[in-house]
Amino acid sequence: MKKKVALLHTSFVFIQRERLLFEIFAELLPDVELINIVDDGMLRDVVRLGKIPPEITKRMCHYVLAAEAMGVDAIFNTCSSLGPTMDTARKLTSLPIVKIDDGMAELAARTGNRIGILATVPTTLPPTNALVQEKAAQIGCTVETREALSVGAFDLLMSNQVERHDDMVAQTAKELSSWADTLVLAQCSMARLAPRLEGEVGRPVLSSPRLGVMHLKKILYGV
Numbered sequence: 001m002k003k004k005v006a007l008l009h010t011s012f013v014f015i016q017r018e019r020l021l022f023e024i025f026a027e028l029l030p031d032v033e034l035i036n037i038v039d040d041g042m043l044r045d046v047v048r049l050g051k052i053p054p055e056i057t058k059r060m061c062h063y064v065l066a067a068e069a070m071g072v073d074a075i076f077n078t079c080s081s082l083g084p085t086m087d088t089a090r091k092l093t094s095l096p097i098v099k100i101d102d103g104m105a106e107l108a109a110r111t112g113n114r115i116g117i118l119a120t121v122p123t124t125l126p127p128t129n130a131l132v133q134e135k136a137a138q139i140g141c142t143v144e145t146r147e148a149l150s151v152g153a154f155d156l157l158m159s160n161q162v163e164r165h166d167d168m169v170a171q172t173a174k175e176l177s178s179w180a181d182t183l184v185l186a187q188c189s190m191a192r193l194a195p196r197l198e199g200e201v202g203r204p205v206l207s208s209p210r211l212g213v214m215h216l217k218k219i220l221y222g223v
Contacts, residue, residue: 003074003220004033006067008060010043010079020192021078021209028213032220035070037063046081046123060085061092068093076100076216080186080208081123083131096219100188101131103211108184109136111204114144116180118173119187120154120165128186148176157189169193170200177201 025034042056060082067075074096077086083099090097108115109132117132119125125147136143150172156165169190173183183205185191191207198205217223 002031002033004035004070004072005029005216005220006035006037006070006072006075008063008067008075008077008079009036009038009040010046010082011040012038021188021213024209024213028210028217029220035067035072037067039063043079043081043121043123047121050123052082052084052123056082057085057088061089064089064093064095064097068095074098074216074220076212078188080119080128080188081121083127098212098216098219099131100208100212101128101186102135103215104184104206104208105131106135106139106215107211108132108182108206109139109141109143112143112180112182114146114179114181116173116176116183117145117147117186118150118169118176118183118190119147120150120157120169120190121187122149124186125149128184132184146176146179148172154187154189166193166196170197173197173201173205177203182206 042059046052046056064075076098078100080101083101086097086099115132117125117128129145129147132145150168153165153168177183183203185194185207188209191209194205194207
């Protein structure tokens with residue numbers, strides 16, 4: 001029987017702007033049916049408040065339960081900023097829940113000593129940092145992390161000023177790479193820049209979409 005996966009989105013960026021995630025699904029999991037659940041108000045509220053309030057966690061949990069009622073085989077959370085809500089949601093269902101950053105964070109912990117975490121949305125930084133440290137603890141290693149925010153870049157992307165967005169991210173990456181030996185792109189919306197950034201900063205640059213989908217594939221099929 002064809003497997004189904006629910007994707008939880010808190011922005012239309014992956015649907016309207018950056019289609020890389022869906023291209024990776026088509027490549028790695030072509031026979032999986034995708035169901036998109038989008039609530040683009042939650043991320044705005046989290047960014048405005050600077051934290052995840054209990055009511056947002058509750059909403060995400062409702063979406064997880066709704067996905068379960070749809071008969072999906074797994075849930076894939078695409079929002080790094082709201083990743084911590086999945087820790088609560090996992091207590092409500094037996095379905096596997098994958099955070100988009102799970103695979104990336106584990107690889108970063110295995111390969112880097114000084115890991116620079118780059119984002120364009122401020123609320124993405126703390127949960128990504130925490131996830132990297134969590135994965136490092138799980139495999140028994142110690143890493144240093146440093147966060148960097150490309151201020152205003154996400155707004156440029158959403159207003160279709162893609163080139164300006166890319167240049168801002170590249171500049172932040174160059175500054176961060178003066179300290180870090182490995183860079184982590186804390187949002188899927190920056191993933192397509194990884195090859196460019198690796199060439200410009202001379203450091204490994206990890207992004208979440210492919211590694212996240214590979215992690216999901218392993219859970220679904222064991223490979």
